[in-house]
Amino acid sequence: MTIQTLSLFLSLAAVAALAAVFLRVRLLAPAGRDYPVVQADAYRLRGLSFWVLVLVGLPVTVWLLRETPYEAKATEPQVVNVSSAMWYWDLDRDTVEAGRPVEFHVTSTDVNHGFGLYDPSGRLVAQTQAMPGYINVLTHVFEEEGTYRVLCLEYCGLVHHGMETALTVTATGGGNG
Ligand SMILES: [Cu+2]
CATH class of the missing domain: 2.60.40.420 (Cupredoxins -  blue copper proteins)
Structure with a gap:
């Protein structure tokens, strides 16, 4: 697989993930849940996002830096x-x-x-x-x-x-x- 094809699939995956977030927000919007419940959910998601960023984003970033043309x-x-x-x-x-x-x-x-x-x-x-x-x-x-x-x-x-x-x-x- 070329780097261009890989980039395409990664971009499509990112777009799909973003679309899923928007869809979820739209589906939950009319529910009218209490604020503290939503807040607890959001904080849990925030903590999870942080660790995904640290454990996945950081290694991926380091790995991709090898591909830079600077060298x-x-x-x-x-x-x-x-x-x-x-x-x-x-x-x-x-x-x-x-x-x-x-x-x-x-x-x-x-x-x-x-x-x-x-x-x-x-x-x-x-x-x-x-x-x-x-x-x-x-x-x-x-x-x-x-x-x-x-x-x-x-x-x-x-x-x-x-x-x-x-x-x-x-x-x-x-x-x-
Ligand atoms: Cu000629």
């Missing part, structure tokens, strides 16, 4: 200088490590090309323009190891379709830079 940002990015020309890619390194940010510095020596990065299943995961006279910086964190393909996304002439190279993504901790 990733603090890590030195792995820089890959990408130069392109009709009709090839020139990468100054062909291996990067998964789980750490990779910074592609992309340029072209002749015409515009499209730097397209495809995962092992053939899905486009990141892309930027390769332009003469400019260095476009594309940051990407590879989640999975494997052989990624680099293809040209912008028609650049006769052998545009043959403009291809590979980038190997190794497991976290497996690379050397």
Whole structure:
């Protein structure tokens, strides 16, 4: 399950819980119960909420903090200088490590090309323009190891379709830079 799917289900659960509280308030409203009884109930609920917050909320918060991007940002990015020309890619390194940010510095020596990065299943995961006279910086964190393909996304002439190279993504901790 991806973090997005998990977030969706957690949000739906929270919405359902909130709806249940509103429904309960609405159902109890006409009963006209005595104040002290309601007050005792509310205080019991308040005590329970406090301990749920301490025993569940605190560990969940600590657990989620591990997922913050601060740590990733603090890590030195792995820089890959990408130069392109009709009709090839020139990468100054062909291996990067998964789980750490990779910074592609992309340029072209002749015409515009499209730097397209495809995962092992053939899905486009990141892309930027390769332009003469400019260095476009594309940051990407590879989640999975494997052989990624680099293809040209912008028609650049006769052998545009043959403009291809590979980038190997190794497991976290497996690379050397
Ligand atoms: Cu092309």
